[in-house]
Amino acid sequence: MGGDADLDFWRATAATTSGSVVELGCGAGRILTAIATADRVLVGLDLDAAALSLARERLPEAALIQADLLTWTPPETLRHGAGLVIAGGDLLPLLTEATDLERLFAQAAMLLRADGAFGIDATLIDAELLSEAASDSAWSxxxxxxxxxxxxxxxxxxxxxxPAGRAGCAQLQIRHWHAGDTSPDQRDPFAIRAWQPVELERIAEGVGLLIHQRGPADRLRWLLRSTHV
Ligand SMILES: C[S@@+](CC[C@H](N)C(=O)[O-])C[C@H]1O[C@@H](n2cnc3c(N)ncnc32)[C@H](O)[C@@H]1O
Structure with a gap:
């Protein structure tokens, strides 16, 4: 996904919820910065130390935790306390195993308070188009x-x-050209998965999350609520 086209969705979602916000995979704090207000406690979790240090500059008041969301144990003080849990900015396709996505959803369920919402937002990728495109290694x-x-x-x-030939998966490689450079700043490829709505629904149900609101058909942009709290 390019740019900040998702931020209006997150601002609107923040406005219809209250209480603390926890973002899983917050990166440099792009979404948290967009929804920050003086009266809201913000918590961000990410693996990447460099991204988190940028987030700390942008959000000095927020609690920013360096941890792997798949192995992180939320402290008692955060359990069932969040009014909004966020998994945005195309985090979902980066989790390529069903067990990892289950873990993400289970973490969200554990963090949500009774009236809280779990917001997800990711590009809906067509699995067939992904595998076709992966057979042509041209840059675009x-x-x-x-x-x-x-x-x-x-x-x-x-x-x-x-490389493992998994259905619905491919590797994505990104590079940036800066004006005047003769070679690009090129990252290593990383795996992505084209999750389908039915797969996400099954995983959500399995951890007691129900879809409360669906966004546009070309995105996995849903709000979910917990049935367990
Ligand atoms: C595509 S970026 C999105 C960042 C931010 N949510 C945004 O929208 O700007 C995905 C982020 O998820 C983080 N991430 C991926 N897997 C993770 C994991 N297992 N635990 C914690 N963070 C993870 C990455 O480090 C990265 O910062």
């Missing part, structure tokens, strides 16, 4: 923007086949 341009630091930046990506 995703987005370009003007950066104060680098001038014009162009982001390109390409898909490669999943």
């Amino acid at each position: 341009e995703d987005v370009r923007w003007a950066s104060d630091e680098f001038g014009e930046v162009r982001r390109e990506s390409r898909l490669l086949p999943d």
Whole structure:
């Protein structure tokens, strides 16, 4: 997903919920920054130390925790206390095993208070198109923007086949061209999975989460509520 097109959704969701917000996979705090208000406790969790240090600059008041959401044990003080739990910014496709997605949803269920909402937002990827695209390793341009630091930046990506040949999975590789550079800043490929709505529904149900609101058909943009609290 390019840009900040999701932020209006998160602002609107934040406005219809109350109480503390926990974002799983908060990265540099893009979403938390967009919804921050003086009266709201913000908690962000991410694996990536560099992203979290940017988040700390943006959100000095927030509790930002470096941890793997798959193995993290939420402290008692956070359990069943959140008015909003967020898994946004295309975190879902990065979890390629069903057991990992189950873990994410179970963590959200454990964090939510009785009237809380779990918001997910990710691109709905067509599994067949993903595997077709992965057979052609050509780069394509995703987005370009003007950066104060680098001038014009162009982001390109390409898909490669999943080395383990898993259905619905591929590797995504991203590179950035900065104005004047002769070679790009190229990242290692990482695995993604084209989760389908029916798979997510089954996993949600399994941990006692029910879909309360569905967004546009081309996204996995749902609000879920816990049936257990
Ligand atoms: C695509 S980025 C989105 C960041 C942020 N939510 C946003 O929308 O700007 C996904 C983030 O999830 C984090 N992440 C992926 N797997 C994780 C895990 N198992 N535990 C914690 N964070 C994870 C990555 O480090 C990355 O910062």
